[in-house]
Amino acid sequence: MTTIRAAVCYGAQSPFTIEEATLGAPRAGEVLVRIVGAGICHTDMAARDQQVPVPLPMVLGHEGSGVVEAVGPGVTEVAPGDAVILTFASCGTCPNCSDDAPAYCYQFGLYNFSGMRPDGSKAVTSPAGVLHSHFFGQSSFATHALASERNVVKVPASAAHVPLALLGPLGCGLQTGAGAVLNSMAVKAGRALLVIGAGAVGLSAVMAGKIAGATPIIAVDLHENRLDLARELGATHTVQGGGDLVAALRDICPDGLNYAFDTTGIAALIELAFGLLAPRGILGLVGASDHEAMLHFNELSLMGGGKRVMGILEGDSDPKVFIPQLIEHHIAGRFPFEKLVETFAFEDINAAFACGESGRVIKPVLAVS
Ligand SMILES: [Zn+2]
Ligand SMILES: [Zn+2]
CATH class of the missing domain: 3.90.180.10 (Medium-chain alcohol dehydrogenases, catalytic domain)
Incomplete structure (x- = not known):
């Protein structure tokens, strides 16, 4: 006792x-x-x-x-x-x-x-x-x-x-965001990554996107101070929510998004991101929504583009393996x-x-x- x-x-x-x-x-x-x-x-x-x-x-x-x-x-x-x-x-x-x-x-x-x-x-x-x-x-x-x-x-x-x-x-939070990028979506270098929501999970995803070599890395949030931090941590572009998000993202990524990662659970934002995916694009979801919330996707767009929508828990982390890897990234200044x-x-x-x-x-x- x-x-x-x-x-x-x-x-x-x-x-x-x-x-x-x-x-x-x-x-x-x-x-x-x-x-x-x-x-x-x-x-x-x-x-x-x-x-x-x-x-x-x-x-x-x-x-x-x-x-x-x-x-x-x-x-x-x-x-x-x-x-x-x-x-x-x-x-x-x-x-x-x-x-x-x-x-x-x-x-x-x-x-x-x-x-x-x-x-x-x-x-x-x-x-x-x-x-x-x-x-x-x-x-x-x-x-x-x-x-x-x-x-x-x-x-x-x-x-x-x-x-x-x-x-x-x-x-929890840090392995969720970093793992979503490095494990679940297995983001490749030179490909476009959108991160919606620049809280602890989203900013961990931004840092991991930089480790993976993604470019551009676009962070979206309502708060300017969080977007400032996102840029400091590796975002190449930031977009403040509230305006014409679709136009801003199309401007940055005319060929579409290879990876989109939502941390907000807001259906309208998730569906917006799905609509901007490039062929073979992956949309990863970690934000918790209301129990009754449903998402709507166009089947032809999902199938025809070979797109994937994946739910993610804890960044697919096997903690005894992944947490020591994140610590090494931290010691090296990358995380x-x-x-x-x-x-x-x-x-x-x-x-x-x-x-x-x-x-x-x-x-x-x-x-x-
Ligand atoms: Zn947690
Ligand atoms: Zn089990």
Whole structure:
């Protein structure tokens, strides 16, 4: 048993409150991590607002980084004292996990959103009763989290000089945007890439587009400050939303877009991007929409142009392989994601959420301990 402090979510109408609670000891295959930093991602907001239905009250947080304090029986990949990044959880045995595609685990909901261990047991209790935990197999808005061997990634020795608190967002938002470009769409050099929405995911896609050698790289957003950052990170062109987007994009890419990546989930923008795809163009989607939202494409255009529309989760990342690759890009200066981050004290979690939602801060990170 470990006494922890955890930010408890009671839903959209209530602020997070930091409360003392008790975390169980690591069981077989589990890893107890002292959390150093925890990024705030859109899915935390979606869970708080029940757009992603999770049981409440719950400890959210799914971009944790920290130091291993203890391991349960059978854990061999990490040991106490190791610096780790926490990522999404997966079963390890279903067909997609067997194909090294754990983001599409058949049991993704059970492992990431059920609020308990996959076997139904609970790990966190507070004086008020049992708290739901294991959000993305971690619940890292807390001083300590119980993860599993499968969803911790050891920080390579080469990154010992990088502040550990910065690395948590690699576990979700950053690998989502970068992986969409480098893994899912496998963007080729010299081809046109459009990125819609210049938040943490979109800007990670811009940086990855530059790594892949895409050109032009076009970023679209409503906010001028985000477009400025997109240019700094590799966008060759930026277009501020609100005007005649189609005309602006046709002007930049008269032959059409080879790759379009939407992070907004806005149907009108997705359909607009589809209409601008070049033959064999790929449209990748990561933005979450309303549950009833539908998309409309012309069948002849999709078929005749050999186009592809793909849903993407976590950038098709196999985290134990891809996160170390992103860290190497970061160390080499090709993935300067620290420019997206602003750090907040753990106690200021409500202010950090507000800054993330207003768009003033692209990637808020809580400095937990
Ligand atoms: Zn699985
Ligand atoms: Zn996330």
